[in-house]
Amino acid sequence: VSTITLTTDFGTGDWFVGTLKGVILGINPRATIVDITHEIPPGDIRGGAFALAASFRFFPAGTIHVAVVDPGVGSRRKAIGVQTANYFFVGPDNGVLSWALAKEKVNEVRALENKEYFLHPVSRTFHGRDIFAPVAAHLSRAVRMRKFGTMLKEFLRLPCPEPRRRKDGRIEGEVIYVDRFGNAITNIDASILADVKNASGKVLVGGKCICSTGGFYDSVARGKPVAVLGSSGFLEISINGGSAAKRFGLRPGTSVVVHL
Amino acid sequence: VSTITLTTDFGTGDWFVGTLKGVILGINPRATIVDITHEIPPGDIRGGAFALAASFRFFPAGTIHVAVVDPGVGSRRKAIGVQTANYFFVGPDNGVLSWALAKEKVNEVRALENKEYFLHPVSRTFHGRDIFAPVAAHLSRAVRMRKFGTMLKEFLRLPCPEPRRRKDGRIEGEVIYVDRFGNAITNIDASILADVKNASGKVLVGGKCICSTGGFYDSVARGKPVAVLGSSGFLEISINGGSAAKRFGLRPGTSVVVHL
Amino acid sequence: VSTITLTTDFGTGDWFVGTLKGVILGINPRATIVDITHEIPPGDIRGGAFALAASFRFFPAGTIHVAVVDPGVGSRRKAIGVQTANYFFVGPDNGVLSWALAKEKVNEVRALENKEYFLHPVSRTFHGRDIFAPVAAHLSRAVRMRKFGTMLKEFLRLPCPEPRRRKDGRIEGEVIYVDRFGNAITNIDASILADVKNASGKVLVGGKCICSTGGFYDSVARGKPVAVLGSSGFLEISINGGSAAKRFGLRPGTSVVVHL
Numbered sequence: 001v002s003t004i005t006l007t008t009d010f011g012t013g014d015w016f017v018g019t020l021k022g023v024i025l026g027i028n029p030r031a032t033i034v035d036i037t038h039e040i041p042p043g044d045i046r047g048g049a050f051a052l053a054a055s056f057r058f059f060p061a062g063t064i065h066v067a068v069v070d071p072g073v074g075s076r077r078k079a080i081g082v083q084t085a086n087y088f089f090v091g092p093d094n095g096v097l098s099w100a101l102a103k104e105k106v107n108e109v110r111a112l113e114n115k116e117y118f119l120h121p122v123s124r125t126f127h128g129r130d131i132f133a134p135v136a137a138h139l140s141r142a143v144r145m146r147k148f149g150t151m152l153k154e155f156l157r158l159p160c161p162e163p164r165r166r167k168d169g170r171i172e173g174e175v176i177y178v179d180r181f182g183n184a185i186t187n188i189d190a191s192i193l194a195d196v197k198n199a200s201g202k203v204l205v206g207g208k209c210i211c212s213t214g215g216f217y218d219s220v221a222r223g224k225p226v227a228v229l230g231s232s233g234f235l236e237i238s239i240n241g242g243s244a245a246k247r248f249g250l251r252p253g254t255s256v257v258v259h260l
Numbered sequence: 261v262s263t264i265t266l267t268t269d270f271g272t273g274d275w276f277v278g279t280l281k282g283v284i285l286g287i288n289p290r291a292t293i294v295d296i297t298h299e300i301p302p303g304d305i306r307g308g309a310f311a312l313a314a315s316f317r318f319f320p321a322g323t324i325h326v327a328v329v330d331p332g333v334g335s336r337r338k339a340i341g342v343q344t345a346n347y348f349f350v351g352p353d354n355g356v357l358s359w360a361l362a363k364e365k366v367n368e369v370r371a372l373e374n375k376e377y378f379l380h381p382v383s384r385t386f387h388g389r390d391i392f393a394p395v396a397a398h399l400s401r402a403v404r405m406r407k408f409g410t411m412l413k414e415f416l417r418l419p420c421p422e423p424r425r426r427k428d429g430r431i432e433g434e435v436i437y438v439d440r441f442g443n444a445i446t447n448i449d450a451s452i453l454a455d456v457k458n459a460s461g462k463v464l465v466g467g468k469c470i471c472s473t474g475g476f477y478d479s480v481a482r483g484k485p486v487a488v489l490g491s492s493g494f495l496e497i498s499i500n501g502g503s504a505a506k507r508f509g510l511r512p513g514t515s516v517v518v519h520l
Numbered sequence: 521v522s523t524i525t526l527t528t529d530f531g532t533g534d535w536f537v538g539t540l541k542g543v544i545l546g547i548n549p550r551a552t553i554v555d556i557t558h559e560i561p562p563g564d565i566r567g568g569a570f571a572l573a574a575s576f577r578f579f580p581a582g583t584i585h586v587a588v589v590d591p592g593v594g595s596r597r598k599a600i601g602v603q604t605a606n607y608f609f610v611g612p613d614n615g616v617l618s619w620a621l622a623k624e625k626v627n628e629v630r631a632l633e634n635k636e637y638f639l640h641p642v643s644r645t646f647h648g649r650d651i652f653a654p655v656a657a658h659l660s661r662a663v664r665m666r667k668f669g670t671m672l673k674e675f676l677r678l679p680c681p682e683p684r685r686r687k688d689g690r691i692e693g694e695v696i697y698v699d700r701f702g703n704a705i706t707n708i709d710a711s712i713l714a715d716v717k718n719a720s721g722k723v724l725v726g727g728k729c730i731c732s733t734g735g736f737y738d739s740v741a742r743g744k745p746v747a748v749l750g751s752s753g754f755l756e757i758s759i760n761g762g763s764a765a766k767r768f769g770l771r772p773g774t775s776v777v778v779h780l
Contacts, residue, residue: 003282003285003289005278005282007275007278010700011700012272012532012555012557012558012559013557013559013699013700014557014571014699014700015527015556015557015571015572015574015575016699016700017555017557018525018527018554018555018556018557018575019556019574019575019578021554022523022525022554022575022578022579022580022583023578025523025552025554025579025580026578026579026580029523029552029580032285032289033554034278034281034282034285034293035272035277035278036275036278036279037272037273037274037275037277037278038272039272039273042700042701043761051274051275052275054275054279055275055278055279055282058279058282058283058286058389059282059285059286060282060285060286060289063282071737071738071760071761072738073736073737073738074735074736074737074738074739075736075738075739123750123751124735124736124748124749125736125737125748125750125751126750126751129578129751130751179273179274179276180270180271180273180274180276180302181302215334215384216333216334216335216384216385217331217333217334217385218331218332218333218334218335219334219335228384228385229384230383230385230386231383231385231386231389231390240331241303241331263542263545263549265538265542267535267538272532292545292549294538294541294542294545294553295532295537295538296535296538296539297532297533297534297535297537297538298532299532299533311534311535312535314535314539315535315538315539315542318539318542318543318546318649319542319545319546320542320545320546320549323542439533439534439536440530440531440533440534440536440562441562475594475644476593476594476595476644476645477591477593477594477645478591478592478593478594478595479594479595488644488645489644490643490645490646491643491645491646491649491650500591501563501591
């Protein structure tokens with residue numbers, strides 16, 4: 001039993017995602033296909049990279065993760081397949097895989113070149129269907145990595161904004177993702193915060209303290225803000241029963257300072 | 261073959277639902293996972309309860325229904341597993357399961373306490389991933405109910421607005437759900453209406469007759485309103501080819517009177 | 521292993537799609553169910569017809585395609601099952617299947633009449649659940665076409681706007697679908713364009729040249745328009761990294777002229 005996940009900016013309003021699944025099932029009728037999300041904003045490579053990095057490790061070992069946010073489709077950007085200690089990753093070499101790969105031991109990177117494993121004719125606008133889906137399906141049937149193309153030494157890595165500890169001891173980071181609930185997820189992670197669960201920290205945005213740290217959303221009254229160590233392992237600014245992003249105007253890139 | 265259904269307010273824009281599925285497949289790679297919906301408005305326990313109550317009985321016996329609309333996650337609200345005559349139900353003990361359970365013979369209610377069946381570390385903000393998904397997956401592998409925790413005598417029941425027959429013979433109910441098509445589903449069900457199919461009933465909102473009862477949407481001209489006995493077994497106010505909710509300003513709670 | 525695809529206007533906000541899947545799994549627990557899309561605008565039969573026609577052939581032979589965009593549910597429109605050289609199709613006889621069927625060799629058309637294969641009681645508002653889903657599930661268990669009802673000689677065919685070559689050699693067509701990315705897909709296909717890949721064609725809308733043809737989206741600078749032979753086999757007007765539909769006010773029905 002092989003699982004293939006899909007993370008794309010295709011949306012679910014058209015037939016694109018269904019088509020990918022048809023191609024996969026034509027090659028491996030026993031594949032289990034799981035949607036991570038198809039609502040990455042069109043062309044938002046960082047959004048796709050973050051969604052994949054936040055979710056890939058919850059899948060069983062051997063899972064094949066396909067990510068297609070591919071504004072450069074048809075141009076000379078490479079298509080790659082990557083084998084890590086635990087998973088396979090398939091997608092364009094534009095950085096969309098790189099934040100997940102940064103957390104894994106990378107064993108082998110291959111350019112996807114062998115047309116034998118593509119859907120024909122290969123279009124110039126839909127490599128999700130014609131290259132990435134069929135390659136993933138063949139991987140799920142245990143085709144070896146070396147069959148797909150040349151070994152590569154490198155792949156494109158997106159810069160990942162790192163939080164930093166200032167001289168005054170405060171931690172400075174930024175919002176990296178806003179989720180459906182309006183929680184503003186920052187790049188400030190558990191390791192740098194160490195004991196945020198217990199410490200009474202203050203969170204500052206634009207120089208103003210907007211909330212304290214807490215254990216969970218409902219640890220404050222309804223409508224009140226709190227910063228919790230969220231399920232992805234990052235500090236997130238939330239409002240119990242509301243949208244912190246809307247209330248405080250938070251979006252990816254907004255600077256956040258934590259004062260423990 | 262075991263089916264697990266998911267009803268949540270997670271949306272499909274983030275990676276939350278995909279993550280739940282990864283956790284389930286890690287425990288039971290053969291589980292069949294079906295989305296009921298993930299578009300319950302954030303924190304709307306009644307919306308989740310209604311969606312589950314309207315759909316659960318169309319699944320094969322033995323199906324495990326997981327519902328996670330959980331604004332109190334991390335607080336002291338209990339997590340429960342329920343075995344009924346035909347199904348299993350898993351979710352927070354905040355009422356989201358209760359409208360479905362009201363239609364089933366409840367055999368056993370357990371607090372989900374045994375950490376052996378959780379994903380570790382258990383976060384304080386995402387019990388869908390860390391508790392409900394893994395417990396459902398273990399249930400699908402035939403782990404016994406008694407393994408999960410203490411037997412409970414009670415679970416939280418959401419009040420369910422009941423229609424009533426007035427002295428003048430009219431039936432008084434309310435809108436309980438508005439669907440994608442703008443159909444306003446009321447709490448007035450087949451049993452109290454008995455022969456609505458034949459009777460020429462009138463439907464009043466705000467004291468004004470807005471339409472008559474009919475057999476199906478297309479039984480009136482395009483753009484015209486009609487009240488039909490809908491697929492969930494409740495009277496719903498519809499417009500052939502349009503949105504009754506918009507036209508008449510109907511929403512959950514709007515009072516509706518039927519005069520047969 | 522049998523695949524059943526679903527193309528509907530049910531949306532994913534309610535429980536309708538989940539319910540269909542429950543009914544299918546109750547009849548055939550081994551069915552693989554794939555969503556093509558559920559976001560066809562309510563009642564838009566042409567939208568559903570196009571989505572199905574653009575995707576059905578990417579599925580393995582034997583796949584059962586169910587399409588339910590059914591504003592006339594409950595009226596006297598027929599329900600049909602169709603067997604073609606490669607696939608099965610199930611849906612209302614209102615044209616939603618017809619653009620896909622136009623590309624297939626049709627072997628047999630049956631009225632769906634045999635109540636033995638329906639879900640009971642059959643509602644008058646939700647034949648997706650009560651007729652189309654159970655019939656598809658029985659088909660996936662190899663029930664013979666002749667079991668479902670009378671053989672039909674005809675089915676309703678939606679007119680399909682055809683592109684035409686004008687006396688001056690220009691090709692005249694129209695926009696037929698706008699996708700998530702704002703690409704305006706026309707009805708001008710590869711066969712009539714023959715060598716659009718090489719030819720330097722001009723695309724005119726409202727008498728004004730808006731762009732040239734190109735090989736792929738990224739063949740022009742970001743923010744620039746280009747007309748590519750898209751993945752569905754039709755010429756589409758695009759903007760690299762933007763929405764051509766918004767920029768040029770394109771929508772289904774907009775006239776498009778190509779001057780090679």
